[in-house]
Amino acid sequence: MIIGRVLENEKKVKFEEEITCNNCGKKVPGGLQTGASYYQTQEFQKELENFKRNYLCGICRDKKRRD
Numbered sequence: 001m002i003i004g005r006v007l008e009n010e011k012k013v014k015f016e017e018e019i020t021c022n023n024c025g026k027k028v029p030g031g032l033q034t035g036a037s038y039y040q041t042q043e044f045q046k047e048l049e050n051f052k053r054n055y056l057c058g059i060c061r062d063k064k065r066r067d
């Protein structure tokens with residue numbers, strides 16, 4: 001899964017982050033990627049926090065879409 005910003009032709013940084021679904025609490029081992037220049041910036045930290053706070057697993061996302 002790619003989050004944040006990846007510039008054209010830029011190298012991506014892969015990292016592992018444990019993400020929890022905010023609806024059912026299911027843990028998802030997240031192999032995430034972002035652009036090398038974006039990784040470790042403050043914006044990236046903020047975006048990652050935001051991403052984790054709002055994360056829904058596939059099942060809950062489908063359910064939400066249907067409701």
Ligand SMILES: [Zn+2]
Pocket residue numbers: 021022023024025026056057058059060061
């Ligand atoms: Zn879920």
